[in-house]
Amino acid sequence: MTNAFHNPALAAFLDALAAELTVAQVRVRRTADGFELRHEADDRAADGDLRPLSVAELCALATHADNGAFRPLRAAPNLRRGWRCKVGDAAELELALNRLYPGFLADWFAALTPPPPVTNYRPFVERQTGMYRLAAKLNDAQAAQTIRACCHARFCLKRRLWTVAGLAPDPPTAKSMIPCLEPCALLLEFARKSMRLEQEEKMTVDLSPSDLRSVLAALDWAAQHPPPDLREADFADAANPRRLRRVAEKLRARLPAETAGQNPDERDE
Numbered sequence: 001m002t003n004a005f006h007n008p009a010l011a012a013f014l015d016a017l018a019a020e021l022t023v024a025q026v027r028v029r030r031t032a033d034g035f036e037l038r039h040e041a042d043d044r045a046a047d048g049d050l051r052p053l054s055v056a057e058l059c060a061l062a063t064h065a066d067n068g069a070f071r072p073l074r075a076a077p078n079l080r081r082g083w084r085c086k087v088g089d090a091a092e093l094e095l096a097l098n099r100l101y102p103g104f105l106a107d108w109f110a111a112l113t114p115p116p117p118v119t120n121y122r123p124f125v126e127r128q129t130g131m132y133r134l135a136a137k138l139n140d141a142q143a144a145q146t147i148r149a150c151c152h153a154r155f156c157l158k159r160r161l162w163t164v165a166g167l168a169p170d171p172p173t174a175k176s177m178i179p180c181l182e183p184c185a186l187l188l189e190f191a192r193k194s195m196r197l198e199q200e201e202k203m204t205v206d207l208s209p210s211d212l213r214s215v216l217a218a219l220d221w222a223a224q225h226p227p228p229d230l231r232e233a234d235f236a237d238a239a240n241p242r243r244l245r246r247v248a249e250k251l252r253a254r255l256p257a258e259t260a261g262q263n264p265d266e267r268d269e
């Protein structure tokens, strides 16, 4: 078993934990006989109302959302509720956290010492081969729109520490304590699709700023109400919420500066 005192990341986490701590959507608490994990939204639920899960069962919990959909990103904000997991010691706690948020402890610990060991967008995409080389063709503004859309808090609770020119990292208070140190496979696939969309022949649509704001409001609504059978990583589907958000990013950039702040799409940012 892992010994907390031989694992600096775990030891640092136990120091930070104190009595309780929230990791993305999971509340971790010290108890008289170890630790307890549950969904943060179940914070006040009676123990008897929650299904007891073993550490091994957390894997299945994290794999699928409530509607049965596969969760390609474990840090997506759709972890299922209604469970609690009791663990007896720090080594089991580490296992439990890694089942729910793989790599969290190591990444969090690595990011504690500045500068964090990030791989920014350009060096990451420049080392890609095959069909993913396309992601390197996005210019900085297109890459920033793609990243803002893909990594939005509605889709992922990791705090992005890597950047591309013109796009700041997420601020320290953003999203959660789970850092994102380099683009993930989903981002890479989305960037590839984004470049494919950029390569299509463009058309011109005349819209007043007010009409554009209506379109933005519609996109925002549609992004929050995706078709129930749509797979999160299916970027070929025009209704994919990340694609809608990317279009919103592009349209918002076209709004006159003095009216851009009226865009309802920005209310939750």
Ligand code: SF4
Residues within 6 Å of the ligand: 073, 075, 150, 151, 156, 157, 158, 159, 160, 180, 181, 182, 183, 184, 185, 186, 187
């Ligand atoms: S690249 Fe973006 S979507 Fe992927 S894990 Fe990092 S923050 Fe989340």
